[in-house]
Amino acid sequence: MSDLVIARSLFGTTMGFHIIHATIGVGLPLMILAAELLYQKTKDIEWVVMAKRWTKAFAVLLGVGIPTGTIAGMQLSLLWPGFMEVIGRVMALPFQIEIYAFFVEALFMSIYVYAAERIKPWMRIASLVLVALGGLASAVLITNVHAFQGTPAGFEIVNGEIVNVNPWEAFFNPSFFVTATHVAVSAYVVGAFVVAMVAAYKMLRAEHGSRIYRFHQKALTLSLVIGGIFSLLTAVNGHESAQMLHKYQPEKLAGAEGLFETQSYAPLAIGGVTDRESQSVKYGIEIPWALSFLAGNRFDTVVKGLNEWPESEWPPLFIHTLFNGMVFIGTFLILVAAVGIFWKRFLKKDKYPKWLLWLYVASGPLAILGIEFGWIFACTGRQPWNIYRMLSTAESVTTQTNLGPIFISFIIVYIILAAAAIFVLLHFFKKNPVHKDLDRATGGNGQLFSSNT
Amino acid sequence: MVDAYIAITILWGFVFIYAVMATMDFGAGFWSMIYINRKNTSGTTIANRYLSPTWEVTNTFIVALVVAVYSLFPKGAYTLGTVLLIPGSIILILLTLRSAFLVFSNIADEYRKPLTFVSGICGFLIPGLLMSVLPITHGHYIDTIDGRQTLNLARLFTSPNEYAFFGFAISSTLFLSSLLLADYSKVSHEHHAYRIYRRDALILGPVSMVMALAIMVTLKKEVGWLYSGMMDNVSLLYLSLALFLVGGLALFLPSKKDGRSVIGMPRLAVIAITAQYLVASYVYGRGHLPYLVYPDVTIHSAFTDPNSFRAVFATYIVGFAILFPGFAYFWSLFMHDKKYLRKNNASD
């Protein structure tokens, strides 16, 4: 592998690993907050127990999310110094403001966890709201840098010099709002379905009607409602993201859809693989006219095909599959959430069939896969550009060579971290089963949050 | 070009704040490892009680520092990013293992020992490596071949100057953290822990001083421009020495705590030593100017676009104005709340 390819793989691996913890770190606080608020409303102690258990899981994930984020932040400078020089001059604001978001999250997370028992209930909720807002703001701001890479604004390059810098114009670049919204709502999807996964799994193991079963059923219902709402929003907003691509990065959309010839009444290809030789999508299903409609809300919208550009500027063709995977998962999640809510609210059945519970178990990993597909699609689909039509990836990479050993070391570290995190989570929850926490909470000494063992 | 000086002052401020916080953080991790087997001391408990809520905040400062480098001095970030690839990656790996295992050890109690061990060892090496960034910026270990800059690791790790910095980082980390923990244990009424940390501080103070002198001696030999820059402010160096002596003296002054008389005023010692570091690092930073990385990158050539600087500067002011109450509340909950500090250790 060339050093450029290693640098790309290394950074992609770091991001792919960070994103798992970071996204759950954005999504889970919303679930915790919902549980705390439901407690204030119903005074049902089970909601507090839920909040406490999710907080513990959150703390473990933070233990991986924060250091891997730190790696990500520094690897940007270590691997892509050319990119960071431009970012430093033009687009430093989001990174800068993100620092404050990190501080808010870190300060109030410590307060929520380590001082939970010493502060008033309203202060606990206020801390939690700030944790959730801090996490959301980190996601939105870092996504803004990604948006800038796709739709750069606020500067010009004249004779190799960066001039006419307007940092706020760069900050509010054209795709900021769409992209940031997509990332935010999809993070809530992930938070909800990860909870659904655990709850459904526990329901499969517990006796129907038992206290434990009902406890997990409550968690499942909450996560289906939140997850359902946000997956719907994700899909609606994803449609806008696609229209944004149509307008600003047409070759990425063409790659995503495997479209070679520019045309109106363009068909939408679902599934299949894009084939370079025959310039078509093989083994896929074609829906006539649909792509034109998606791109511009009219069937006669002209959608540009890959042949408009020289082949050296094409994104890799496999992004078609990544895009399909993301959309498939989005559709699947909307459906399973709808079925579950329908089952409970309208058929008034309080026992879910086994197959449905297994689908919920699958929904957690699928949601995470959804964001992985989405991100790899978004970053890889930008190739060969690092900043669209301004800076190529090859120009921005470090001049150092022999990156192989570094790549291997980081992979080993990620494997160790993943294994240790899973081990610690399993160990902790095995030693502190729900019934123990319930007893502790009803026991009345009130030391629920600091009960570490 | 006043802006560039404001910018370098901000950066230096971040370095200083991070240095003090990281010292506490890594030092506390180290001490909690050292005293973990001693049943009758609460040394480990005290260290952990400080560490648990603060490591996240400390970590954010190093991120803030890196962001400050590339948003204020993008060209400096380019050079540093290029030459620091290997040491930077090693630091990142250690930092990651240490943060993660610190969190894990608080959640899985039975495995606390091996996990604390990992975080203790990493916490001991990281300050040394972080401090090595300073000699690298002195420029003598960077080779430029065909316009490509690379770090000459062999030359770096055979230089006495590098080892002086490395040793100073470790000894002063342990020194400052034992002082702070002494103060923290005194407030917490942990007399036994107080005695231990006071003793550690008394041993490590002179060691750090020797290391600091070793830095000066090796600088004089190897990095003339920096040495003479620092000597321009030699009176401040004497002030720093005086503050060190005040700090040492404070550990012997008698004081009263709840009617009992205790030897030493650790709070005064902490303040004096922090002031000493502030003065000494000012002299170092002053001598380093105008270079960020000697000899090619100066604060003027590396400075960001003026429009960007103004925008970033505005967010510093707004950001810290908003965050300040948060920091104050945090401080009052964890550093000042007597109930928290003296809490019964049954639940730890």
Ligand code: HDD
């Ligand atoms: C649970 C995760 C998830 C789900 C179900 C979806 N997405 Fe998504 N999508 C993401 C998670 C995501 C993401 C990981 O958050 C991305 C990567 C970059 C970004 O801005 O968001 C993304 C990017 C992304 C982009 C590219 C933006 C760019 O390149 O800048 C488009 C066009 C869509 N999405 C469209 C959709 C559509 C039409 C969906 C239909 C249901 C959909 N997404 C579901």
Ligand code: HEM
């Ligand atoms: C869109 C993808 C991303 C999301 C949603 C996200 C979100 C988060 C969140 C919520 C945290 C707090 C810790 C946690 O809860 O796990 C975090 C930490 C962090 N992230 Fe990310 N992040 C993303 C991508 C990135 C990228 C690309 C970088 C590098 C430039 C980065 C740098 C960091 C850093 C430095 C931290 C640690 C902050 C600290 O020390 O407190 N993140 N991220």
Ligand code: HEM
């Ligand atoms: C968090 C989820 C993310 C994932 C999984 C991800 C994944 C990837 C992958 C796989 C690559 C390599 C692309 C290739 O070479 O084919 C890459 C490159 C890159 N990404 Fe992302 N990315 C994420 C978020 C971000 C964000 C938020 C930013 C903005 C700061 C960003 C900035 C970059 C940069 C600068 C590169 C290297 C240059 C390039 O290849 O264009 N990434 N990312």
